[in-house]
Amino acid sequence: MKGNRWGRPGASYDELEDLSEQLRGLSYAGPVLANFGISASILAETGLPILLHPKFETPGIRERVRQFYEHLFLGSEQDLREWALKFGARYYVHSNGNLSDLNIPNSPRYMVDAVEPPAHAPVYVFEQRPQDAVLFQPIGGNRRYRIFRIITTEDEEFAESLTGMARRALESGDIKTAQRRARQALSYHWKYKPAQEILATVLSL
Numbered sequence: 001m002k003g004n005r006w007g008r009p010g011a012s013y014d015e016l017e018d019l020s021e022q023l024r025g026l027s028y029a030g031p032v033l034a035n036f037g038i039s040a041s042i043l044a045e046t047g048l049p050i051l052l053h054p055k056f057e058t059p060g061i062r063e064r065v066r067q068f069y070e071h072l073f074l075g076s077e078q079d080l081r082e083w084a085l086k087f088g089a090r091y092y093v094h095s096n097g098n099l100s101d102l103n104i105p106n107s108p109r110y111m112v113d114a115v116e117p118p119a120h121a122p123v124y125v126f127e128q129r130p131q132d133a134v135l136f137q138p139i140g141g142n143r144r145y146r147i148f149r150i151i152t153t154e155d156e157e158f159a160e161s162l163t164g165m166a167r168r169a170l171e172s173g174d175i176k177t178a179q180r181r182a183r184q185a186l187s188y189h190w191k192y193k194p195a196q197e198i199l200a201t202v203l204s205l
Contacts, residue, residue, distance in 0.1 A: 015144035020045035030090025073114035077122040081135040092148040094126040159189035
């Protein structure tokens, strides 16, 4: 990790460069939700739209940052997903270290009165158990940042429709089509249980 040679405390320059490269390689260039500390870098290095801005001149920008941290530290994964989709987000970049006890008075947890986040807070999943997420699919990252694809309501609808096709194919004995449709469903929603169940049945046959 390079030092903070430009006077930017806490910046991980190698990891930021790697993050930008991964984001530029995304197949779909959708808006990115990330904390306001790295959002400017994401916009400058990738051109991807961002939801949070580092300049606090307007009440609207400050309010949006507050809402983000309240959802991250006090809400649920579902709440955060619905809030992010309201602003058009398609990806979420999580910065590790949000649960650190260093410099708590200046931490986002302190700012939203969540020094001890409740057990259901999504920050624990993003930081400690990313594979346990349901509505946020981990698709990349490094030791400092994690990239998640946000499962949209449209993704859920496609997954449901494709699973119905898979089920009908399975009932008619068309195993190959059932497997293909189930896998397609999971490409939209990686944790869609009905599709997982059909795929498990197909594989057992």
